[in-house]
Amino acid sequence: MLINHEHTPLVDALEEYSNIKAVRLHVPGHGGGPGLPKAMRRSNLPGWDVTELAGLDDLHNPTGVIAAAQQSAAELYGARCTFFLVNGTTVGLQALIAATCSKDRALVLPRNVHRSVLGGLVISGASPVFIEPAIVPGFDFAAGFSPDKLDAALRQSSGAGAVLAVHPCYYGVVGDLGGLSEVCRRHGVPLLVDEAHGTHLRLHPALPADALSLGADAVVQSVHKTGGALTQASWLHLGGKRVERQRVADALRLLQTSSPSYILMASLDAARKQLAFKGQAVLDDLLTLAVDAASRINQIPGLAVLSKEYLGGPGAVHYDPTRLVISVRKLGIGGYAAARRLAAVHGIYVEMSDAYNLVAVLSLGTSRADVMALVGAMAEISRSVGAGHAADRNCNGLSPAGPPLPPQVMTPRRAWLAKQKKVNIEESRGLVGAEIIAVYPPGIAIIYPGEEITTEVIEYLLQVRKMGVHIQGAADATIKTIRVVDI
Template sequence: MLDQKNAPLFDALVRHAKGSVNLHIPAHRQGKAAPDILVQFAGKNIFKIDMTEIPGLDDLHNPQGVIADAQELVADLYGAERSFFLINGTSCGLQALLMSVCGHYDKVILPRNMHRSVMAGLIFSGADPVFIMPEIIPGFNFSAGFTKQNLKKILHEHSGAKSIMAVYPVFYGVGGDIKSIAEIAHEACCPLLVDEAHGAHLAFHPELPEQALALGVDASVQSTHKLGGSLTQSSVLHLKGGFLDFEKVADSLRLVQSTSPSYVLMASLDTARRQLALHGRELLQRALMLSAQTGSLLDEIPYIKVLSDRHLTAQQAGFDGASSNEISTRLPGAEVFDPTRLVINVAESGLSGYYIARLLAERYSVFIEMADALNLIVPVTIGTTEGDCLCLVQALRDIMQKELPHNMDKCVIVNYRAEGFCAALTELPQKAMTPREAWFAKTETTALVKAKNKISAEWVAVYPPGIPLLCPGEIISTDIIDYLRKVRELGLPTQGLADSSLSTVKTVL
């Protein structure tokens, strides 16, 4: 084991800041020419470590010194064979992984609830996606992981697939049976790549789900800035095992990462790793206790329920000798759950999650991570305070008392929920070309009502449940048009289309 008390990159930056002649970029010259109002707010020290590749500070794209040492410490801590700092977020890590394993028309098996950055990876690589549908959690209506049974079926149909990708855990804190999925992938000689954006903290407390790397995956990408304490846009990519060419991954990263990497972001990764190594367990113990306490208080508020393990189990008839009994089994795609993530269901109130999130921000200055039609998503992190949580509880209690008498007749968004949203997702659209082909094809703007049987040149996802309804290269059906028209009527948020009004869509000529 390496000495996790060290922070080699950060220490080198601090040493350099103590006295040197810097005739290089950035132009603010260690804060001397930085915007005065920014210096007044942030202080000068942050500018002193905003450096560039000079002797003694190493090079992210060819690390041999302090950056290499810092990345080695990360790999040692997480149990990886090799780890890479990412300063373009988890997005660039996912894209580099796809580019390292797939070329034009190579099959890659992906969950339909993939992050939108993966679409860019498909376009960059030219890979041909084979989508696997995630499971939907009843009552809460969000997409979880996919099952090993579905994976086996798709692998049988597409035996030449080059890789498999999974999301673990999903945005809502649940995850599938990654260990079994990794075993199935390896039996098919496929590497398993995991989007672990919401799992940078998992390795540091026994009450949390195991991190993906401990379950046999070949690569995971973690958003350290989300739940690990580093600065926004900083992430880490981990590699392990013999199914990936590590140098090919490094080459791919050089294509998608900035050639002017931020030393501030890299220093935040170095120091966040140190903090997690030295104090991660105690910080997460506090977060776990705070999450449990907050969840209990929220459950006491009428018309609110907080996602817990009991919502992720199903009662099935079993047979014990001569008598029948009920046994609890885990819902498919939700074998694990991160209890630090509060998923607050408000469906019974008749108010949408969108509406409540807006009230929280506008009336109470309480800003949450995300809302969908049925839920509020609130991560309790290593930095969350008891005061933060009490403000949330009090605000939601106040909203339920004041809003319900006036809004029970305004719940059309909530009432048009699981059945309506999931009906359009039971069958994948027909695919006519790869995302890359559609992206680079000549296109035209088509009125949505006239887009039947045309090939989409865009992607669109609707929340909930966050699964792309269309991807580039897929054929627009009557059902999809009707679905999007309903979404437009309800005013639900969408992502992907250039025309946010949902009146037109880009199609392939």
């Protein structure tokens, strides 16, 4: 078969998306350019694509300009030190797990962590001790977990290497992280925080408090999501001294690319400056937009926007209003169908959808016109489907929170390295899974390697398959088969 080398499918697809002038209510937060720092918008990016030349420092042993840029970021966030990441928050989380956990030191974590955590568990050999997070009523997604549940888990798992929390979750909700920090201090265990969606929290008093200010020992933030950097540009902050700096640096040298992008690192440096000088002012405008949009959408029949009235308990104490979580449950079409209609009919692309909800991210690159376009489109969708008629008829009961936790039979590392075989999903009950399967977004695992495949997991996967929901991790993207440990 001859290949047409004139064809550039990826380039063509990106050019097409760029040319349609889409309303981008998704990450990266620069919105296709408007939210980028001026230094990045006016730069000669090809000329910035260099290697470790004289005067340009070395990410893996920084003593010059990279070290100075990292120190400036640390000062902005009140961190003991900051590491620039060019492999996203994924590598930061994996490095922290590798630096604190091992086969003899478990990782205590909520089930709604991002699937990238699996890499840290496989590398470290640690056993996961999962905690069931709180479910937000009316929206049915998982949020944080309570200090009481953490205390019980640490009492039962003596010698835990670390606790990992998500702050905020993908839907913008935070739990009682200060309470979790107190529990960790009592047990002498470091608190690691996935703050991928919270780069901006520290910069405005109306937002939930950031993780470092609440006592976290180590925090990873996706600066590209809400901070104006380019995709894959993240940073890792160390707070207290329970996480050893050298161990983290060693893990990052092992896991990060040996050819780091200077363009990504420059975008971190430029984003830090923009956040320091303009962050609060931009967030003032975004919060005003968010409140106005929520008020307008709440008046549309069949729709509801997440607000404080839906929160309660230590697992869901506050939320980020710049993340519009819109329930379409009463429309009866489901979040997936609503997102497809927004894109196909209105050219509006939201960050994510689930069975009941849409999540639209308002960030540095979002304009008032973008937000009003969303409001108008949601009104049109409500009119077109007839709100309140046969509510929930197409949601199929696929809860965003996922099925109940399956039993853990072996560590993820042992299952990952074990001999494996492929079986039909319908015939996998009672077997031990050898791969991770996650609905993406938000990337929360339905099953981890080493867990028993239960009836509830199978039923959930069959629903996912029927609805054609996008998944990651599985070798068979059609979810007809699943890899299991060949015992």
